[in-house]
Amino acid sequence: MHNVLKLVSYAVLVLMASAVVYAGVIGITYWTGIGV
Secondary structure, three states: OHHHHHHHHHHHHHHHHHHHHHHHHHHHHHHHHHHO
């Protein structure tokens, strides 16, 4: 059971990290698009 919780928490961390990276890429693309 503990192993499952560890796996789930890891998956959540990965999802959060990918969401932050995705938002960052969209933000940079948006601002550079506006800048140009």
